[in-house]
Amino acid sequence: MVPAARFFPMGDRAIVVEFGDRMDVALSAHIAALAQRLRDSRPIGVRDIVPAYTTLTLHYDPAAVGAGSSPYEALAETIGSWIERQPAGASIEGRTVEIPVCYGGAFGEDLEPLARTRGLSVDEAIAIHSETTYYVHLLGFVPGFAYLGGLDARLSMPRRQTPRPRVPAGSVAIANEQTAVYPLETPGGWQVIGRTPLQLFRPDAMPPSVLNAGDAVRFVPISAQRFASLSGGRA
Amino acid sequence: MSITVLKPGMLTTVQDGGRFGFQHFGVPVAGAMDDFSHRVANILAGNEQDAATLEITLRGPRLRFDDDALIALCGAELSPRIGGTAVPAGKPLHVRAGAELGFGESMAGCRAYLAVHGGIDVPVVMGSRSTYDTAHIGGVEGRALREGDVLPVGDGDAPPYPGLRLQLEHARHAFAAPKWSVNQHGEKLGRSPQVVRILPGRHWDAFPVAARDTLTGSAFRLAVESNRMGCRLDGPAVMADGSLEILSEAVSFGTIQVPPSGKPIVLMADRQTVGGYPKIADVAGIDLHLLAQLRPGDRIRFELISLAQAQALWRKREQEIITIREAVEKHLAE
Numbered sequence: 001m002v003p004a005a006r007f008f009p010m011g012d013r014a015i016v017v018e019f020g021d022r023m024d025v026a027l028s029a030h031i032a033a034l035a036q037r038l039r040d041s042r043p044i045g046v047r048d049i050v051p052a053y054t055t056l057t058l059h060y061d062p063a064a065v066g067a068g069s070s071p072y073e074a075l076a077e078t079i080g081s082w083i084e085r086q087p088a089g090a091s092i093e094g095r096t097v098e099i100p101v102c103y104g105g106a107f108g109e110d111l112e113p114l115a116r117t118r119g120l121s122v123d124e125a126i127a128i129h130s131e132t133t134y135y136v137h138l139l140g141f142v143p144g145f146a147y148l149g150g151l152d153a154r155l156s157m158p159r160r161q162t163p164r165p166r167v168p169a170g171s172v173a174i175a176n177e178q179t180a181v182y183p184l185e186t187p188g189g190w191q192v193i194g195r196t197p198l199q200l201f202r203p204d205a206m207p208p209s210v211l212n213a214g215d216a217v218r219f220v221p222i223s224a225q226r227f228a229s230l231s232g233g234r235a
Numbered sequence: 236m237s238i239t240v241l242k243p244g245m246l247t248t249v250q251d252g253g254r255f256g257f258q259h260f261g262v263p264v265a266g267a268m269d270d271f272s273h274r275v276a277n278i279l280a281g282n283e284q285d286a287a288t289l290e291i292t293l294r295g296p297r298l299r300f301d302d303d304a305l306i307a308l309c310g311a312e313l314s315p316r317i318g319g320t321a322v323p324a325g326k327p328l329h330v331r332a333g334a335e336l337g338f339g340e341s342m343a344g345c346r347a348y349l350a351v352h353g354g355i356d357v358p359v360v361m362g363s364r365s366t367y368d369t370a371h372i373g374g375v376e377g378r379a380l381r382e383g384d385v386l387p388v389g390d391g392d393a394p395p396y397p398g399l400r401l402q403l404e405h406a407r408h409a410f411a412a413p414k415w416s417v418n419q420h421g422e423k424l425g426r427s428p429q430v431v432r433i434l435p436g437r438h439w440d441a442f443p444v445a446a447r448d449t450l451t452g453s454a455f456r457l458a459v460e461s462n463r464m465g466c467r468l469d470g471p472a473v474m475a476d477g478s479l480e481i482l483s484e485a486v487s488f489g490t491i492q493v494p495p496s497g498k499p500i501v502l503m504a505d506r507q508t509v510g511g512y513p514k515i516a517d518v519a520g521i522d523l524h525l526l527a528q529l530r531p532g533d534r535i536r537f538e539l540i541s542l543a544q545a546q547a548l549w550r551k552r553e554q555e556i557i558t559i560r561e562a563v564e565k566h567l568a569e
């Protein structure tokens with residue numbers, strides 16, 4: 001079923017389409033699929049289409065939309081009728097991306113303390129993290145950073161007291177009810193439990209991000225040797 | 236054709252109209268902070284309006300033109316000089332090969348734009364030349380200019396203003412400029428407080444009346460921590476209702492977010508693509524360039540207008556740019 005869409009202006013050059021008010025895997029998947037289809041239809045004057053948990057935002061050039069009338073009203077009407085024409089149910093495109101992870105050790109210094117705090121062995125913590133299927137609700141924060149839903153509550157852990165000035169690219173980490181991969185080396189306060197040799201953000205590739213909203217994600221445990229061969233000596 | 240960076244200045248970056256089409260991957264738009272000055276500088280230099288320019292912040296660089304060049308400066312008044320002679324803004328300049336452009340005291344505004352005929356020709360990354368240094372993309376190796384960088388300039392077509400070029404051969408200075416200039420809003424840069432028009436934001440109605448009144452009824456100052464990501468405002472706290480729960484969603488150029496501290500942040504060119512703080516208002520597009528020109532400590536007030544007003548004002552701005560372009564075009568063959 002297609003949830004009803006509500007329209008809000010965000011300034012004079014963006015329009016927010018709201019489909020609900022709470023985090024829900026099926027809802028974000030629906031929004032992500034709509035975003036992709038809308039992008040493929042190349043609406044005139046629209047420069048960016050950004051899906052999030054409950055909303056889809058269109059960034060537009062007000063000078064290129066609805067000459068004569070209100071650009072906002074004109075675009076809201078066009079997009080509203082486009083959404084109404086979309087088939088119900090045909091929303092989830094179901095791509096699963098596997099991310100190899102070398103857990104613990106120098107790649108994930110917080111894994112052992114996290115497991116101990118949560119009353120788990122390191123192997124149990126790895127098993128729980130890698131046997132769960134996660135969903136990409138949206139990307140943001142830095143290029144290629146995916147907000148993943150679905151972390152098992154047994155692995156939930158607050159951020160570190162003192163953030164690290166540098167968290168290496170590829171670090172797999174946990175903060176509260178979320179898990180994520182750092183696509184770039186940035187400062188960060190999340191609990192780092194492992195590292196992937198995969199480059200999640202590649203500015204010269206098309207698309208530049210391995211993950212997209214609506215994808216399912218599985219983490220696959222790998223050894224340090226496998227990490228070295230997959231990264232080709234990069235790490 | 237190239238420009239050599241003798242001194243980089245405080246923060247000089249290559250910027251164009253911005254990197255659109257990749258925000259859903261979390262890639263910020265970046266681009267010129269003051270899009271108006273950036274576009275007018277390009278028009279004067281005979282470029283497309285979104286060609287890459289240099290965005291020069293407060294303390295300018297020292298640059299050497301390795302070949303004859305046609306340039307234009309717009310935006311902040313940062314005392315540009317060539318060979319000891321003050322260089323006028325808001326008009327095209329033919330400069331001689333070997334000429335050195337330096338900057339002095341910052342008189343008004345924060346960011347100047349240097350356009351060069353042919354555009355700054357760094358590699359295009361994801362459809363744009365704009366520098367976004369957090370992810371090391373665009374510009375010169377994804378970073379601000381450094382001493383010794385050599386900036387390639389695009390070939391372009393034959394530079395306009397042939398008469399001006401002839402004039403340069405007999406000029407006393409290393410540059411030649413026409414008598415005419417365009418109005419590039421220089422008079423608006425020094426206003427205090429700067430008045431910036433805003434529209435009610437996504438969560439305007441969810442903010443207590445007191446918070447909205449504080450935003451529209453107080454003067455704020457631009458905090459020193461402000462940068463290309465956001466203008467941070469010092470002043471009375473704008474407090475959200477503590478029960479307001481926000482799920483992260485897209486934000487825009489000019490969105491005013493209010494973190495728990497109550498200190499508003501106006502999101503600017505290098506903003507992240509999504510945000511999780513309540514959004515009380517959005518700056519109208521017409522006034523974004525005024526925000527981009529604020530200096531730390533400058534005073535600012537907000538004035539509420541409607542969406543219809545904001546979009547009508549933006550239409551006028553586009554008209555104004557068309558008028559400037561048409562006026563400049565009359566001189567191109569001179």
